[in-house]
Amino acid sequence: MGINTRKLDKARVPFQPIYPDVLGAITGGPRINMDALEVALGMFPRQAFLNQPVEVVLPLQNMVDQPITLKIAVRVPTTDRKGNIVVIDTPKGQVSVTLRPGEAGVLRLPIIAKPPTQPGKDFPVRVAIRYRAPPNARQIRPPGGGVRPSVLSVSPFKMQVLREVEYAAHKWNESTDILTVYFDVMPKRLDIKTEEPKAQYETLWTADEMENETRQAVPFVPAVLEMATSAQFGSVYPALYEAVVERFATRDMPLHPGEAMVIAKMMAYTVDVAPLREPGVIVEETRWFRGLCQVIGGDESLLNYDRNEVISQNVFEGVLYEAILMAFPILQQRVKENLGNLEERISYANRIMTWFSGHGEGDLSYIYLPLVLCGLVVSPHVRHTNMENPWELADSLEDAYHGRLRLASGTTGVVFDMLYDLLEEYKRGLRYQRIERPGGGHRSL
Numbered sequence: 001m002g003i004n005t006r007k008l009d010k011a012r013v014p015f016q017p018i019y020p021d022v023l024g025a026i027t028g029g030p031r032i033n034m035d036a037l038e039v040a041l042g043m044f045p046r047q048a049f050l051n052q053p054v055e056v057v058l059p060l061q062n063m064v065d066q067p068i069t070l071k072i073a074v075r076v077p078t079t080d081r082k083g084n085i086v087v088i089d090t091p092k093g094q095v096s097v098t099l100r101p102g103e104a105g106v107l108r109l110p111i112i113a114k115p116p117t118q119p120g121k122d123f124p125v126r127v128a129i130r131y132r133a134p135p136n137a138r139q140i141r142p143p144g145g146g147v148r149p150s151v152l153s154v155s156p157f158k159m160q161v162l163r164e165v166e167y168a169a170h171k172w173n174e175s176t177d178i179l180t181v182y183f184d185v186m187p188k189r190l191d192i193k194t195e196e197p198k199a200q201y202e203t204l205w206t207a208d209e210m211e212n213e214t215r216q217a218v219p220f221v222p223a224v225l226e227m228a229t230s231a232q233f234g235s236v237y238p239a240l241y242e243a244v245v246e247r248f249a250t251r252d253m254p255l256h257p258g259e260a261m262v263i264a265k266m267m268a269y270t271v272d273v274a275p276l277r278e279p280g281v282i283v284e285e286t287r288w289f290r291g292l293c294q295v296i297g298g299d300e301s302l303l304n305y306d307r308n309e310v311i312s313q314n315v316f317e318g319v320l321y322e323a324i325l326m327a328f329p330i331l332q333q334r335v336k337e338n339l340g341n342l343e344e345r346i347s348y349a350n351r352i353m354t355w356f357s358g359h360g361e362g363d364l365s366y367i368y369l370p371l372v373l374c375g376l377v378v379s380p381h382v383r384h385t386n387m388e389n390p391w392e393l394a395d396s397l398e399d400a401y402h403g404r405l406r407l408a409s410g411t412t413g414v415v416f417d418m419l420y421d422l423l424e425e426y427k428r429g430l431r432y433q434r435i436e437r438p439g440g441g442h443r444s445l
Helices: 022-027 156-163 209-228 237-250 257-277 287-298 300-304 307-314 316-332 342-356 364-381 390-405 411-432
Strands: 037-039 042-044 047-050 053-062 068-075 087-089 095-099 104-114 120-132 178-189 200-205
Touching (some): 047 104, 053 095, 053 120, 209 307, 237 316, 257 316
Parallel strands (some): 047 178
């Protein structure tokens, strides 16, 4: 039975746009989270001759509803590894930039290596960023990335130039006070006259564009609603499974197959099944649906693509966020442990999404609580094909359990106790239904 059997009033919920992830649209991933501010750091070009200007490229994204003023300074070496003198011109003093609420832009900081600097590799350029957000600032952008903007203040050509910059990966445990990027000085000198380097800031997106985002998205709400609610139960699961494997591996948290299966099932349940089964779920209010409307508002051709690929590739973060919040109340009915109130659950979901964007240390609990645990609970409602044998999921998740158990400690140990109980209950259900294990045989935890 398809989800489209529900009668839907396509104009019942006013459309609420989501602040787009301009920074992610530029870098394709790398970002540095500084709470009220997200930045990325790149160098273009990566190699330069003496007297050739290069640029430190600093995309900036205000995450809050208040203006924030940044103070930025560039620090360069005065000697190389061999003790030779290094001369690199930089913008004088501190650079001050004020970002309006929700604004995104790019700051370019030109630098010029000059004689007697010797050719060499990996000259460090350090960028110090200081800012202070007002105490009443409220976060308006979802952490962890999101939908790309459909409207920008610059041309597509300029955006493409920004995308071609190589942005530095920033490890979670590195300081965000001083950011570092590197460039090479080549063994040639350009005989050109250079001007004093001056910083340049360019606005890419402001909150004024939200009206345009809404205007472009609203006409597509009925079509996106039809796309979102017209699938067979679990049809998005295979596409989400592939995306889950890839995205968690990118965050240095490779998953066991069983873990990936149940996380993808929880996400597929959120998209394809929950609108019918879970009370109070209104598809049009979910983050992933609103994001999908904006994405398609910016690129109507996506309506002609495979529905499941469009969802898994364009609104993965929105689905993941909603799956976390969906999972908690379902799981709470099956376990004795207190899983917190709504405010605590939202805070936890935001913490996971912030980690997912590349900031903070990964934790096994981010995988298991609540995604894996509840993914197991809802898995009977999300079947890939009629040939799928649920014992395969149980066995695969048991393998993951044994592989992860030795790493469990503290609160994570409690999570694995819950997994043990849920797995035993799941297998009892399979035996009660007389579902045979493929090839026969017996396994136990």
